[in-house]
């Protein structure tokens with residue numbers, strides 16, 4: 001059985017776990033906290049980041065790399081579209097979550113409201129959170145609103161693009177922030193649909209109790 005290494009609060013760990021769940025693959029979770037990681041962990045993930053992945057004597061790091069590997073090992077159901085343009089678009093939305101959404105949702109909202117106060121004795125900097133929610137987040141959501149045509153971010157099939165985006169929106173939800181349906185109606189409906197999938201819902205149900213009452 002493969003092992004996913006990393007804490008469940010990480011959107012990047014969540015990507016890998018959702019991909020495995022969608023494919024019905026059983027795995028172990030080793031909840032490595034990416035703070036002062038061991039030398040052994042750095043042999044698998046040289047930048048000290050989670051997730052890492054162990055499959056027998058094979059090891060990998062980086063959520064995008066791990067998801068791509070999982071797709072090859074367990075091809076069904078496919079999480080990467082076969083059409084070349086849809087494939088590239090799905091990778092783009094994965095990247096948009098990994099590189100753009102995370103910068104605002106992660107350190108400026110989720111960390112400020114939940115992780116800092118709970119685990120690092122840091123007081124929430126309300127000015128940082130307010131600026132993130134009211135100035136930095138809206139253009140990110142407006143772009144997504146312009147891209148959504150249905151239940152999935154690309155075509156008519158759930159894909160790695162939905163995994164990358166949905167994984168970030170879970171952290172936003174853990175921080176008590178919802179997508180305003182009056183302002184971004186298509187996005188609000190889309191996010192609700194993606195996060196209601198059994199693969200995401202099981203993780204949200206597992207993760208939520210540890211954050212209840214922390215924000």
Ligand SMILES: N[C@@H](CCC(=O)N[C@@H](CS)C(=O)NCC(=O)O)C(=O)O
Nearest residue numbers: 010011012034049050051062063064
């Ligand atoms: N590109 C990486 C990003 C992983 C990442 O940034 N993980 C965070 C946790 S959410 C981490 O391990 N941070 C610790 C650090 O940067 O030292 C991926 O997709 O896996």
